[in-house]
Amino acid sequence: MATPTLSTPSGVLRERRSRSRFATASIAFLAILRRDITVTGREFIAFLVQVLLQPLFFLFIFGKVLPSIGYAQRGFAAVLLPGIVGLTIVTTALQGVTLPLVLDLGFAREIDDRLLAPLPVNLVAVEKVLFAAMRGLIAGAIIFPLAYWILGNEYSVRTDAIGTIIGIMVLTAFAGACLGLTIGTLVKPEQIGLMFSLIFTPLLFTGCTYYPWGTLDSIKWFQIITLFNPLTYACEGLRSAMVPAVQGHSLPTLAMGWVLLGLAVTIVVFFIFGVRTFHRRVVN
Amino acid sequence: MSEQTNLPAAIDVQHLVKRYPKANTNAVDDISFTVKQGEIFGLLGPNGAGKTTTIGVLTTGIRPTSGSAHIMGINVVANPMSVKQRIAVVPQQSNLDRSLRAREILTFHASYHGIPRAERNARADALLQELGLGDRGKDVVMRYSGGMAQRLMLARALMHSPDVLFLDEPTNSLDPQSRLFLWDRIRSLNEQGVTILLTTHDMDEADQLCQRIAIMDHGKILVLDTSDELKKLIPGGTRLELRVRIHELVTLGKTSEGAQTKDHLLETLRSLPGAIKVEEVPGEAGEESQQGITLFRLYAEDAGSLIVQATQAVSASDAELRDLHLARPSLEDVFIYLTGRNLR
Secondary structure, X not given: OOOHHHOXXXXXXXXXXXXXXXXXXHHHHHHHHHHHHHHHHHXXXXXXXXXXXXXXXXXXXXXXXXXXXXXXXXOHHHHHHHHHHHHHHHHHHHHHHHHHHHHHHXXXXXXXXXXXXXXXXXXXXXXXXXXXXXXXXXXXHHHHHHHHHHHXXXXXXXXXXXXXXXXXXXXXXXXXXXXXXXXXXXXXXXXXXXXXXXXXXXXHHOOOOOOOHHHHHHOHHHHHHHOOOXXXXXXXXXXXXXXXXXXXXOOOOOOHHHHHHHHHHHHHHHHHHHHHHHHHHHOO | OOOHHHOOOOXXXXXXXXXXXXXXXXXXXXXXXXXXXXXXXXXXXXXXXXXXXXHHHHOOOOOOOEEEEEEOOEEOOOOHHHHHHHEEEEOOOOOOOOOOEHHHHHHHHHHHOOOOHHHHHHHHHHHHHHOOOOOOOOOEHHHOOHHHHHHHHHHHHHOOOOOEEEEEOOOOOOOHHHHHHHHHHHHHHHHOOOEEEEEEOOHHHHHHHOOEEEEEEOXXXXXXXXXXXXXXXXXXXXXXXXXXXXXXXXXXXXXXXXXXHHHHHHHHHHOOOOEEEEEEEOOOOOOOOOOOEEEEEEEEOOHHHHHHHHHHHHHHOOEEEEEEEEEOOXXXXXXXHHHOOOOO
């Protein structure tokens, strides 16, 4: 029953193992990324339905139906759209890390094979963040043509700040993914239901998605609460770069400096914390 | 093989201790052992003995509390990346990537390990064929049976040509046919020079496959030797088991009579010529339902020749013989002898 196919010539093995640590880890990292791209690519339509259906309805009801029947101001769609883009990016990126991680670290252990790949285990977490951010960005980008289609002549987005829009979208995607990494490493599988109501719901409604931050002046305590939600900085940043000026007045938003600081702090804090807890979960 | 003496040990474990946070006892409690390159080494012990934790440390997934572990001369704590290039693991429960098809599981595993596309494709096909999964490569693994999943995990482990292969309870949930198939594979791999460490609570498996066996219990290695040497630990070499029903008088205050009978019988059995060790096994698992049944184990050079005398001793003690069993030494007996308990 000897099987010549099973043994690799020792020279080939030696050569493979003599690669630098950097080269070995990079190859493994890219292969793991390719695995995620393959899997998501295969179910791309399901992925789109999953992440786009909710924003689509939000845009339709709040941006089209309510203004049309007089329950919301004309022009609300322009203020709403950046919020929907921010929300979609954050939730898509966040869930792209959180759900698979909770299940994998909990019982499925499908991640084991990647943890046993020749790269530092922390890079497995980094790959998850990177890939989830990519998913978030794709979902966020697709909102624009969808909105153009749904909102019709209510669609209005500044075209002179595309660079800023893209920059904030990227930061938003990474903020969502890092947040997702932290949540995914802390939550146990049996707490998934609780997680949705305890984390996602407040995130959804306190993130200045449906209202500009500046208009909260009259409810000071709530205005302060929103500052603890990373989504606030994402939505306000996008609003500042997307909403066109009306009659020479641009929409008052959170200053760009605060937006960048808020997103940067979110990324750094939750990335460091998330990678640490990830490491603790996988190397006991 | 002229450099025999310079070869690093495949596995070297020195004074390894692992205590999990919040636990009061050590899961692995100061164990040391060395596995030579090309050896099949077995960790035998009941569930909870510390076998899986030991594998966890050796495969970089568990950080030791103290002590050291080296694979092919590389420290597992200091340089896990290099260790991971040289090892492969087949775990107890399936951890197959269910988002991928069977063949992709192999090719992606190989690409994680930096194996070029042409080589990994050829290797995946060869291994699927080899492990009897040749026509199932396109399947999603959700539909795989336990035995197929096990074989696919073995194929995956072999994709990157590991020096040391870890098998955690490899045949635990397999049907007899799959078990024999896997044993065959393990032997043939070993013939190709792969060092294998396997854990099992199946003494037959350890006996059949392993060149050396460490018996573990409560985180410690009780003994470590070849199967034959381990069996020599049993005094006498044969064992007679007597299940005896002792009539207990139910009258209050008089239950001690049963105990007296027991003691008396134990004494009589011990006095039989050639009996090296006789023990009474208290509260043996599965016997609770049979009230009043006591199990005696008699070890002797030739326990078979004592059957008649032992039977007479039982009836003389006014007890009733329910079952009589003559056992050849097995690894299970070694375990029973060392711990007083059954493996399962």
